[in-house]
Amino acid sequence: MTDTRPPRADAVRNRRLLLAAAADEFAEHGLDASVADIARRAGVGKGTVFRHFATKDELIAAILIDRINELSAVGERLLDAGDPGEALCEFLTAAAQQRQERDLSFLAEASGSMREVAQARSRMTAALDRLVERAREHGAVRADITGTDVLLLMCAPNYVAGSVPDASPDLWRRYLAIIFDGLRPEGAHALPAEPPRFA
Known part of the structure; x- marks a missing residue:
């Protein structure tokens, strides 16, 4: 019989x-971070780690899922916002802030296909x-922009700011503003290629 009781608080x-x-350990040491160090940092034994996550890949996947779900919750909350353009900008800001606080994008290489x-x-x-569809319908972004376009641009502000030595921690905001201005319909020219499509 399946145990349907909720998990204990501890x-x-x-x-x-x-x-x-684990997120902190991976951020500091990359994929070489050890389960023993993660357990020590969390103040638990290695056995506790493996009771929750059978493999290191499962632990990495759980971190990715948590981070993605945080953004999903932000996006879903913004679907009823009164200003669809501001809602899309707020979502992109949340995505950039998450990456600025702790860039774990490299973890997708380990468990991104799970x-x-x-x-x-x-x-x-x-x-x-x-969010993109609503922004298009309200004329807040250009008519030829797709959700995939915006998805591919999400990491750009942090990537650009990260290439500047001793950059201000808020430099990514400058590039997010440039990107978002590029999404606006004012002064837009036809794009030279079709948007990508992912299976």
């Missing part, structure tokens, strides 16, 4: 501690597609 707390500790990660990403892209 198990929920341990999982939250493990994900936060089914659960793909499902979480589909939920997030569905919210983003709808």
